[in-house]
Amino acid sequence: MDGSHAGASVDAPIFDPAAFRLTEQEAALTAKARGFGVRVLASRAARWDREASFPTDNYRDLHAEGLLGICIPSEEGGTGAGFRAYCLTAAELGRYCGATALTWNMHVCSTLWTGALTEDLEMEASVRAEHRRRRQLHYARILRDGAVYSQPFSEGGAAAAGAAAFGTTARRVPGGFVVNGRKIFASLAGHADYYGILCTETKEGEKPSRRDTLYLGVPASSPGVSVTGEWDPLGMRGTVSRTLVFQDVFVEEDAALMPPGLYFQAATRWPHMFLTLSPTYMGLAQAACDFTVRYLRGEQPGAPPVKRRMYPTKQIAVAQMKIMLEQTKALWFQAITDARPDPSKEQVMRALAAQHSVMENAAAIAALAVRTCGGQAMLKSLPLERIFRDSRCGALMLPWTAELCLDRIGRDALYEKGETDE
Numbered sequence: 178m179d180g181s182h183a184g185a186s187v188d189a190p191i192f193d194p195a196a197f198r199l200t201e202q203e204a205a206l207t208a209k210a211r212g213f214g215v216r217v218l219a220s221r222a223a224r225w226d227r228e229a230s231f232p233t234d235n236y237r238d239l240h241a242e243g244l245l246g247i248c249i250p251s252e253e254g255g256t257g258a259g260f261r262a263y264c265l266t267a268a269e270l271g272r273y274c275g276a277t278a279l280t281w282n283m284h285v286c287s288t289l290w291t292g293a294l295t296e297d298l299e300m301e302a303s304v305r306a307e308h309r310r311r312r313q314l315h316y317a318r319i320l321r322d323g324a325v326y327s328q329p330f331s332e333g334g335a336a337a338a339g340a341a342a343f344g345t346t347a348r349r350v351p352g353g354f355v356v357n358g359r360k361i362f363a364s365l366a367g368h369a370d371y372y373g374i375l376c377t378e379t380k381e382g383e384k385p386s387r388r389d390t391l392y393l394g395v396p397a398s399s400p401g402v403s404v405t406g407e408w409d410p411l412g413m414r415g416t417v418s419r420t421l422v423f424q425d426v427f428v429e430e431d432a433a434l435m436p437p438g439l440y441f442q443a444a445t446r447w448p449h450m451f452l453t454l455s456p457t458y459m460g461l462a463q464a465a466c467d468f469t470v471r472y473l474r475g476e477q478p479g480a481p482p483v484k485r486r487m488y489p490t491k492q493i494a495v496a497q498m499k500i501m502l503e504q505t506k507a508l509w510f511q512a513i514t515d516a517r518p519d520p521s522k523e524q525v526m527r528a529l530a531a532q533h534s535v536m537e538n539a540a541a542i543a544a545l546a547v548r549t550c551g552g553q554a555m556l557k558s559l560p561l562e563r564i565f566r567d568s569r570c571g572a573l574m575l576p577w578t579a580e581l582c583l584d585r586i587g588r589d590a591l592y593e594k595g596e597t598d599e
């Protein structure tokens with residue numbers, strides 16, 4: 178117990194339902210997530226961080242709360258949350274345990290990307306019918322058994338940045354595919370029941386192409402799957418993002434989470450799908466502000482009840498944090514509201530700007546919180562120290578790292594499609 182629970186019953190929503198005109202479903206889900214965060218996540222977060230261990234207990238409870246199926250369409254037994262409802266809910270969880278919210282994101286994306294998002298994409302009717310049949314197999318495992326899916330895409334090269342075909346390959350064989358390759362930073366490694374990998378379908382005589390990306394749900398228990406390497410990082414320690422190796426792993430055809438070619442279409446036509454790493458960090462930014470206010474008011478459990486709010490320098494720092502938080506919230510809220518198929522160039526640039534702002538500002542707000550609260554606030558017995566380390570990790574996450582957001586926004590602002598300087 179690290180005192181993160183504080184002020185628990187009085188935590189206000191990050192996005193007030195009336196002020197932000199949330200839907201009823203969004204208001205209910207965010208309230209539920211906040212309650213779950215306060216009740217369940219907050220007091221356990223220090224343990225996963227200290228041990229760099231996976232929050233298995235949280236996943237059992239997320240299943241019991243129905244939160245593993247949040248984005249499974251309601252006709253298929255889930256809650257049927259859309260993109261924005263998911264993002265708002267995830268931000269509330271991120272406020273109480275970054276590692277749980279981030280890994281939950283990997284899991285939920287396996288249902289959001291195969292569910293609501295694919296409804297907007299083009300497919301022949303027969304392909305769609307087959308896709309719906311297959312995804313129901315995956316959804317049933319989640320809803321019935323509490324199966325957890327992860328999302329290991331990164332390989333250490335340019336593929337996860339969307340600039341090259343994945344080096345992990347899938348070769349068609351009778352009844353399915355044989356997968357070979359290696360994924361780094363695979364959150365939930367050794368803990369997920371299914372690894373939702375992106376890989377390239379190899380085709381005789383053809384060069385590997387991003388168009389041939391397959392999205393396969395590989396059972397973790399398949400022969401040939403192994404987890405290697407250490408996990409002792411700066412932050413987000415409970416994600417247990419070790420290396421996954423696939424050596425001649427056979428998976429059945431029904432492992433396909435999307436039909437061939439559909440991931441490429443999704444990545445091109447639904448770019449906001451890459452914004453889904455940001456909600457966790459939106460929550461962490463809020464958590465750093467919440468902590469600072471409680472601490473300076475002398476109300477942080479675990480810290481002496483000493484007030485520090487009367488010092489003008491502290492007040493100015495809190496004002497700076499609040500301004501940065503409100504700027505981040507406003508931009509991010511608009512970006513998650515913009516999400517749709519075939520967004521305009523302006524909407525995509527706004528999404529990149531939102532991602533950059535959330536990731537960089539979460540870390541900046543947490544750094545300011547540490548400076549402002551002072552020495553006793555950064556002890557490991559209090560949550561701020563963990564929030565500070567966790568918040569540093571967001572800007573490194575592909576495909577929309579802070580650097581790549583800058584690259585894209587700068588180029589897209591200065592060049593129209595097809596323009597060169599030749």
Ligand SMILES: Cc1cc2nc3c(=O)[nH]c(=O)nc-3n(C[C@H](O)[C@H](O)[C@H](O)COP(=O)(O)OP(=O)(O)OC[C@H]3O[C@@H](n4cnc5c(N)ncnc54)[C@H](O)[C@@H]3O)c2cc1C
Pocket residue numbers: 283328329330331332333334335336337338340361362363364365412413416418570573574575576578580581584
């Ligand atoms: C806590 C945590 C959890 C993670 N969990 C997952 C997970 O579950 N699944 C997953 O797939 N990944 C995950 N990642 C990995 C993450 O998304 C990145 O892939 C990883 O951090 C990249 O590490 P790297 O050192 O190879 O990155 P980098 O070296 O920054 O990037 C890798 C490649 O991207 C390209 N690139 C990077 N920057 C630029 C640039 N400015 N311009 C052009 N090209 C560029 C380059 O080709 C480069 O070789 C996680 C990361 C963290 C920190």
